[in-house]
Amino acid sequence: MAPTGVRTDAAPASQASSHAPRVDAGLAGPDLALDGLSAAWPGMTPTRPATASVPGGGVLAIVGRSGIGKTTLLLTLAGVLPPAAGTVRIGARAAHRDLVGHTVGMTAEDAHIFGTTVLENLRVARGDVTEAEARDALALVGLGAWVEGLPEGLDTVLGTGGNSVSGGERRRLLLARALLTPQPLVLIDEPAEHLDAAGREALDAVLGQLRAEGRTVVIVTHHLHLTDLADAVVTLDD
Ligand SMILES: Nc1ncnc2c1ncn2[C@@H]1O[C@H](COP(=O)(O)OP(=O)(O)OP(=O)(O)O)[C@@H](O)[C@H]1O
Numbered sequence: 001m002a003p004t005g006v007r008t009d010a011a012p013a014s015q016a017s018s019h020a021p022r023v024d025a026g027l028a029g030p031d032l033a034l035d036g037l038s039a040a041w042p043g044m045t046p047t048r049p050a051t052a053s054v055p056g057g058g059v060l061a062i063v064g065r066s067g068i069g070k071t072t073l074l075l076t077l078a079g080v081l082p083p084a085a086g087t088v089r090i091g092a093r094a095a096h097r098d099l100v101g102h103t104v105g106m107t108a109e110d111a112h113i114f115g116t117t118v119l120e121n122l123r124v125a126r127g128d129v130t131e132a133e134a135r136d137a138l139a140l141v142g143l144g145a146w147v148e149g150l151p152e153g154l155d156t157v158l159g160t161g162g163n164s165v166s167g168g169e170r171r172r173l174l175l176a177r178a179l180l181t182p183q184p185l186v187l188i189d190e191p192a193e194h195l196d197a198a199g200r201e202a203l204d205a206v207l208g209q210l211r212a213e214g215r216t217v218v219i220v221t222h223h224l225h226l227t228d229l230a231d232a233v234v235t236l237d238d
Contacts, residue, residue, distance in 0.1 A: 032054050105182070105187070151163070191221065
């Protein structure tokens with residue numbers, strides 16, 4: 001791919017959500033700092049160095065055109081890929097794959113909706129998600145009426161008969177899953193894909209909830225208008 005440039009800007013914090021957030025101080029997120037961070041798969045031209053930071057509880061957005069290296073940078077923040085150059089610090093620690101699972105939770109762009117029940121699909125995030133928590137999360141992402149309309153509610157098996165899931169419903173389910181992850185640093189790849197205007201409100205509500213819980217959030221998107229949801233922005237360009 002072509003060499004990439006990076007620009008970082010401050011952006012206003014998101015507007016308060018219309019939903020009443022449930023505050024959970026136990027999920028307080030770490031400070032996140034990128035210092036000259038560049039990312040690459042083997043054989044890929046590294047992204048240009050990015051320097052940006054958000055304090056614990058902040059939202060960092062990574063934006064840029066398709067194929068520029070946003071997901072690659074996200075995987076480097078997660079510690080799944082080592083930096084091509086520079087550093088990323090999560091609180092006092094360098095990013096490392098060992099942090100995934102207890103500090104870092106990631107919802108991938110192509111995360112799968114399984115051919116099992118709605119509830120089990122949400123328990124991918126955390127095995128002990130209760131029915132009440134599942135209903136709250138589904139309501140927040142705008143799927144409250146949808147799940148109530150399914151033949152067996154939370155126990156409906158998805159992907160069978162008339163219970164197939166549209167692109168927008170899939171994205172909202174993934175947002176609900178992101179909300180239910182137990183980690184204080186939440187990475188979400190392309191959270192707005194397939195979302196209509198109401199879906200964008202759902203995304204605002206999810207980020208509002210994660211903020212209220214004090215979690216640190218990173219979103220990756222090629223929808224440049226989503227930068228207004230962030231406290232800091234890394235813009236990858238050519
Ligand atoms: N597993 C992989 N191994 C090697 N190269 C990869 C791998 N995954 C992606 N790439 C390459 O890395 C480059 C950047 O891909 P990446 O997915 O990070 O871009 P992106 O900006 O997130 O794109 P999009 O917005 O389309 O999701 C691309 O050239 C892609 O082909």
